[in-house]
Amino acid sequence: MKINVKVNGTAHSHDVEPRTLLVHYLRDTLRLTGTHVGCDTSGCGACTIHLDGKAVKSCTLLAVQADGCEVTTIEGLATNGNLHPLQEGFHQEHGLQCGFCTPGMIMTAADLLKHNPKPSEAEIRHALEGNICRCTGYHNIVKSIQYASEKM
């Protein structure tokens, strides 16, 4: 099936198998490998991207469902070479160790801050419910998001 998607500002048009997951389209066809696959039950959030501005798990969508949509991945978050405040926050507050969950965490947090620019600690933790990090114990992820929230 033919799909047209705008990914990180660039228009793409591809023929995809109807069963292709959006995450595989991004990783395999567009070679945007910053979006990760951490599970097969929509439980980890490593694959989180923005679809028309909303955080979604790209492993739960088919590529064809993104037809006509705008997608932002971690690769598209920095603007004009400037890191997004969340990217900066994760660096400043040591919000990552192995980095595998990081793109998903950042994309989820970006959606949170869009709707709730000054979240409480509890609200941050609640918003991260669908994202698993095995390395950091979340302590510094929470601080990273607080850092960004201050900056934005």
Place this chain on the structure above:
Amino acid sequence: MTATKYIGKSIKRVEDKRFITGKANYTDDIVLPGMTYGAFVRSPYANAKVKKVDISKAKVMPGVIAIYTGADVAAVNGVPCGWQVNFKNGATMKEPKHPLLVADRTKHVGDPVAFVIAESRAEAKDAAEAVTVDFEKLSCVTDPAEAVKPGAPLVHDDVPNNICFDWELGNPKSEVDAAMSKASHVTTLEFTNQRLVPNAMEPRSYIGSYDPINDKYTLYTSTQNPHLIRLLMCAFVLGLPEHKVRVVGPDVGGGFGSKIYHYTEEALVTWCSNKIGRPIKWTAERTESFLLDAHGRDHRTKAEMGFDKDGKIVALRVKTHANLGAYLSTFASCVPTYLHGTLLQGLYTTPKINVDVTGVFTHTNAVDAYRGAGRPEATYILERLLDLGALEMGKDPAELRQMNFIPPFDGVKQPGYQTQVALQYDSGNYEGVLKKGLEAFNYKDFRKRQKEAAKSGKILGVGISTYIEACGIAPSAVVGSLGARAGLYEVGQVRVQPTGKVSVYTGSHSHGQGHETTFSQLVADRLGIAMEDVEIIHGDSESVAFGMGTYGSRSLAVGGSAIVKSIDKIIEKGKKIAAHKLEASADDIDFADGRFTIKGTSKSLGFGDIALTAYVPHVYPKDLEPGLDFSSFYDPANFTYPFGCHIAEVEIDTETGKVTLRRFVAVDDVGTVINPMIVEGQIHGGVAQGVGQALFEGTIYDEEGNLTNPSFMDYCMPRADDLPMFETGSQVTPCPHNPIGAKGAGEAGCIGSTPAVVNAVIDALWSAGKKVKDIHMPLTPERVWSALQ
């Protein structure tokens, strides 16, 4: 040395940028020209005869390139175990073959029967589903205490009673029994230290590739130790010449032990890449990770601690059945023995200790080292017994610990402490961390708060755990005498470039630990140069000479020390070059802050001058080689022994039994710290995993040997809203026997935290009048609620 500009500072990580911009390079991100994809046909049964594998339909499906079955790899060796443990009678442990693909009988659910290679991932999976296998299902056993009983189904026909080894350490049983019989109080616990799934967030992924022109193999692997994988795969499994095999561990998304081992899939993709002449990628799906990444813990233990009338510990007796799974994973045999029994001295002066361990095969996935590896199990025994003993005797658990502590010793002026269980501790100040922990927690006011809270119907509890662990594994001769089949040194090469910039090649492997930052801080300070002028290279057997890799919190203590050894050689050679140029004797040259100076004068040369001279040796000592590039092997003199005090405060919801972790204080002494931010991060992550074991995690095998919770939906991992902010503190007792003073911080959090949390729940229950001794981990609402009734 030099004034420290970087060491001890929380420098932001230099490796972060690629991870936060989505430009990291994990194995599954790599695509090689002509790459194919693999998928497995796996056994749905724990114990089944493989009667017939029919690949005829699958073979002709679209995109299928080849299908291999157990019969095809029957002549290939299995994956080896790296540590030999002997039976008490001296016989060698049982080591059945762990084949790359099963030909005759599967031994756990997920055991691979066939491997399908196709043009795409989807085609490989489709074809794998079309392979039909005629299984004859047999009965199975999953519990190690059941598996040793007469008549239990056998995992391997030639291993009687499923016993891989039996093993004992410490004082003779008769002496311990005698001391125990004189105790005025004996605290006893019988419990399961449940099986855990490590769940690194990056699923395991491998690419095997063969270049026929140069007869050369490359394996990309999500591993913690690329050189070790090369050694094991070449020498023991495939019989390939090592110089024709390159192993690369690129960015790796967490390990926690589960990516140490040499897995069958690594050898299989490498072997098959030669057969089909194209690269093959296999990446585990999360279900496969749950089923097949080596699991952790899984001990059935009875432990008794005897106290005299004052509360002094007089004896400790431990009997454990350790579940090894169906096959022996790379370090499976040493985890419940030399990494567990040897830690049962804890921080205490216990005069008589005996530990008895039976390693048992069952029809389950392999068990091996998971963050802490043996030490969490040992710490759990000791710290639970102490807190429970305090409750039973009506004593304060902090005071009970205090009166049993080994007194402070620095390992220099005072000698190391010889335990009853083989190890000699290097340095320690145990009362120091307890004191700091109690102060940080405000322990003295807790009972008041607990009573206050009780008035408003809240049940609070406090739990303490003062742990010790053994890291920096390890002196090769010592571990060799205990059965290790490898040396456990590390390699560090420091190459000073002609311009004075420095490339460091380390055998340690970073998969989240931040070596690129910590090692740069170390090197820059030692050489008096800027951190930006140092590059850390790791993870590729082609660029790094050799290495043993990262596990057991060894990277800084062992890998860092190897780098320091090379730096020392560079400085020594630099002094000779400087002496020649400055017309002085090398003995008269001092090196500090990046300059070689004639003692007592202002005549000096910078590090960059010396580097350039070494590569442009026009004015140069006659008997000296050009160049400034040294490689060193560092074999540690001893293990290192970090320790600490963890204190948890919990609240139990009386209606649901839900436990809320309200506070967690961790005061850890990991020796000299290079980057406090990174160390704290390690503690946070470790504590989260330890809390995970206490409250949330655990495999559930049914009677048929099925893992019934193989997904993030069913296996409960700690999430952000399950945890509080952690309160960390530190103390520094340097390691006396390595040049850095570091002891290791990777596992501490995971070792100390589990018993602290469980102790807190038990304390809460006792405060509510429910005198329970134990609740099975994980302490789910249902189990805690039942205890409250």
